[in-house]
Structures are given as C-alpha cells and as structure tokens.
Amino acid sequence: MAQVTLNRLTKHFDDTPVVKGISLTVADGEFFSLLGPSGCGKTTILRMIAGFIFPTSGTVLFDDQDVTHVPANRRNTGMVFQNYALFPHMTVFENVAFGLRTRKVAAAETADRVARALDLVGLAGLEQRPVPQLSGGQQQRVALARAVVIEPDLLLLDEPLSNLDAKLREETRDQIRELQTKLGITAIYVTHDQEEALAVSDRIAVMEEGECRQLDRPDAIYRRPANRFVASFMGNMNLWEGVLTTDGGRTVFRHASGLAVALSAPAGTASSVSLPAPADKSAPADESAPADESASAEDSAPAGTVYLALHPQAARLTDEDTEGTVAGVVSTRRFKGATVEFTIDAGGVSIQVVENAEGPLAGRQPGDAVRVRIPGDQAIILED
Ligand SMILES: Nc1ncnc2c1ncn2[C@@H]1O[C@H](COP(=O)(O)OP(=O)(O)OP(=O)(O)O)[C@@H](O)[C@H]1O
Numbered sequence: 001m002a003q004v005t006l007n008r009l010t011k012h013f014d015d016t017p018v019v020k021g022i023s024l025t026v027a028d029g030e031f032f033s034l035l036g037p038s039g040c041g042k043t044t045i046l047r048m049i050a051g052f053i054f055p056t057s058g059t060v061l062f063d064d065q066d067v068t069h070v071p072a073n074r075r076n077t078g079m080v081f082q083n084y085a086l087f088p089h090m091t092v093f094e095n096v097a098f099g100l101r102t103r104k105v106a107a108a109e110t111a112d113r114v115a116r117a118l119d120l121v122g123l124a125g126l127e128q129r130p131v132p133q134l135s136g137g138q139q140q141r142v143a144l145a146r147a148v149v150i151e152p153d154l155l156l157l158d159e160p161l162s163n164l165d166a167k168l169r170e171e172t173r174d175q176i177r178e179l180q181t182k183l184g185i186t187a188i189y190v191t192h193d194q195e196e197a198l199a200v201s202d203r204i205a206v207m208e209e210g211e212c213r214q215l216d217r218p219d220a221i222y223r224r225p226a227n228r229f230v231a232s233f234m235g236n237m238n239l240w241e242g243v244l245t246t247d248g249g250r251t252v253f254r255h256a257s258g259l260a261v262a263l264s265a266p267a268g269t270a271s272s273v274s275l276p277a278p279a280d281k282s283a284p285a286d287e288s289a290p291a292d293e294s295a296s297a298e299d300s301a302p303a304g305t306v307y308l309a310l311h312p313q314a315a316r317l318t319d320e321d322t323e324g325t326v327a328g329v330v331s332t333r334r335f336k337g338a339t340v341e342f343t344i345d346a347g348g349v350s351i352q353v354v355e356n357a358e359g360p361l362a363g364r365q366p367g368d369a370v371r372v373r374i375p376g377d378q379a380i381i382l383e384d
Pocket residue numbers: 013014018036037038039040041042043044045082192
C-alpha cells in the first residue's frame with residue numbers, strides 16, 4: 001500500500017530538461033496513467049519513481065517517507081519494462097522467481113508464490129517453458145507475474161502492451177486492471193495510447209515536453225480538455241481558431257471562414273458554456289490558475305483568439321437547412337464497421353463527423369452535398 005507524491009520533480013540530461021517540475025499525488029490503490037507522445041518524459045518519471053535514476057531536483061515520497069535518493073532495490077516496487085526485459089535463457093519459473101531469490105526467500109515459499117503469480121496471470125502449467133517458446137502476449141504476462149510476485153507496494157508499468165497486437169492488447173489491458181484491483185495495489189501506467197489510458201485509469205496526467213498539461217479523471221479529460229494539446233491528443237477532435245462575439249444576447253464563436261457557432265449560454269455567462277474551470281487545469285499547486293478572462297469580458301468586446309473543440313461524434317450530418325447547421329461537401333469517407341468517419345469541406349473549414357453506420361446519411365459519398373449540425377452546447381472553448 002502506498003501513496004506516491006512527486007514534488008516539483010525535475011530531470012536534466014546534459015543540461016537539457018526533460019522533466020520540468022512535475023507535482024502530483026497518486027492515491028493509495030489508484031490506477032494512475034502518464035499519457036503523452038514519444039519523448040515527453042514518461043519513462044524518465046517512472047524510472048525516478050522506481051529509483052533507477054535520481055532527479056536533478058524535487059522529491060519523491062512514498063506515503064510520508066522521502067525516497068528520492070533510495071536505490072531501486074530498497075523501494076519494493078514491481079516494474080514491467082517497455083520491452084519487458086525477460087531473461088531469455090531462463091524458464092518461466094526462473095524468470096518469475098528471480099526477484100524472490102535475490103530477496104533470499106526460501107525455496108518452498110518461492111515455489112508457492114511463483115505458482116500463485118502465474119495463476120493470477122493465467123499461465124499456470126507453463127513453469128518449465130523456456131521464454132523464447134512463448135508468444136508475445138505470454139511473455140508480457142510473465143513480465144507482469146515477475147513484477148507482482150514480490151508483492152510490491154507499487155506497480156510501475158511502462159507501455160507494457162506496446163509489443164502486442166490490437167486484440168491481445170485490449171485483453172491484456174483489462175487483465176492488468178483486474179489484477180491491480182484484485183491485489184489492491186497502487187499502479188502507475190505509462191502509455192502514449194489515449195484509448196488505453198481512458199479505458200483503464202482512475203486518473204490520467206496528460207504530458208507534453210516534460211510538463212503536465214492536464215490531470216483529471218478520464219471522462220473529464222475527454223469531455224473537457226483543458227487546452228488544444230490535450231484536445232488534439234484525445235482522438236480526432238475538430239479544433240478551429242476564431243473569436244467570441246455576442247449576437248442577440250448569445251455568445252457566438254466565429255471562424256475566419258464565416259462559420260459561426262452559437263454557444264448555448266447567454267452572453268456574460270460564457271464560462272458556463274464550456275470554458276474549462278480552473279480546477280480542471282493541471283497547474284501544479286504552487287502555480288496560481290490563470291484568470292478566466294472571458295467569463296468577465298464585456299458583452300460588446302470580442303475576446304482574443306480562442307479555439308473551439310468539438311468531438312466528431314457530436315457533429316451530425318443532416319439534410320435540414322435549419323439554425324445550427326452549415327452547408328458542405330463530403331471530401332472523404334472512411335467506413336470503420338460500426339461507424340463511418342466523414343470529412344466535410346464547409347467552405348474553408350474542414351469538419352470531422354463520425355456517424356453511426358446505420359444512420360440515414362451514413363451512405364453519403366465524396367462529392368455529395370450535405371449539411372452538418374454543430375451543437376453549440378457541446379462545443380468546448382479553449383484559450384490556449
Ligand atoms: N539517459 C539519457 N540520456 C540523455 N537523454 C535521455 C536519456 N534518457 C532519456 N533521454 C531523453 O529524454 C527525453 C524523454 O525520454 P523518455 O524516455 O522519458 O520519453 P518517453 O515519454 O518515455 O518516450 P517513449 O514514448 O518514446 O518511450 C527524450 O528526449 C530522450 O531522448
């Protein structure tokens with residue numbers, strides 16, 4: 001059992017900062033993900049938590065204990081590495097038993113605990129199999145058994161599914177979450193795959209270039225990304241630049257192409273529409289949240305540049321020429337099975353739309369004229 005706290009954690013390699021003052025707390029028993037693109041510092045953070053490398057500045061606490069400079073072998077963490085790093089010349093049993101042998105656990109107890117760990121990951125019976133004779137998914141589960149057999153306080157998983165095919169990835173992902181819940185241990189999971197993070201995490205920190213750009217529950221990050229970076233990382237979101245104006249008492253987003261989206265709330269309460277609340281931002285506790293300027297903006301003055309984000313599932317194809325719709329032409333159509341993804345060219349603005357494949361307009365083809373309904377109440381206005 002462990003709560004993990006990072007305080008202004010920083011890491012430089014040859015004077016280049018790759019982790020830039022990360023502050024966050026992972027609760028005891030929580031499944032916490034670090035999500036971000038390649039090179040943003042995820043593995044570096046995990047290695048500092050594990051104790052394989054030490055920070056340039058800042059601290060790591062396990063519960064109330066400062067472990068910043070405690071070496072890895074004295075931290076009781078189980079780690080599954082990005083390339084799973086099994087010993088290829090050893091059997092499954094020997095791989096899983098390794099951590100117990102280095103801890104001088106007696107032979108009978110070792111056999112017992114290895115059997116239980118292999119049972120947990122569904123590999124009972126494969127004890128004597130040499131590692132090279134396992135499939136990728138089985139090797140992945142050996143790595144997992146090896147990490148949990150020591151009964152760690154903390155399970156660290158570095159892209160543990162990256163070498164598996166799509167179906168096995170989903171299965172193993174769910175098994176990892178089940179296992180973590182069953183064991184009741186804290187887990188920190190590193191991935192660059194937003195779907196994976198959304199599916200398994202209690203909370204997610206979205207990282208960019210060594211900084212945390214948003215920290216929240218999966219549904220909150222998906223529905224209310226705090227900035228363009230997070231929005232663009234959450235799938236194929238529409239993201240348009242424009243300004244906010246007021247028209248007949250309503251706040252309207254205007255794109256340079258002429259596209260206008262009336263947001264649902266009356267003017268003067270723009271923040272209730274979709275501006276991210278300061279609490280949703282990932283700013284570390286020591287940074288004060290920036291003032292929400294547009295919430296107090298005068299009705300008449302157009303605010304500065306803002307960005308409208310809209311999930312493609314929220315946009316809808318329609319034939320009705322009514323308020324809230326815009327005319328366009330299908331430019332691409334991608335059939336995905338249950339859904340169809342469209343790109344609609346609406347006179348200078350490109351709109352991504354995901355339709356249910358059974359929907360009445362899902363058969364529209366490139367070149368067809370169509371209208372798109374843009375629900376203003378589901379638009380998210382971002383300031384950076
Ligand atoms: N030992 C090192 N010496 C110098 N630079 C390093 C070292 N380890 C990592 N880096 C650099 O630090 C940055 C962050 O690396 P890190 O491995 O933490 O990224 P990551 O988010 O895990 O990426 P990926 O998703 O590709 O695994 C990268 O630019 C990387 O080249």
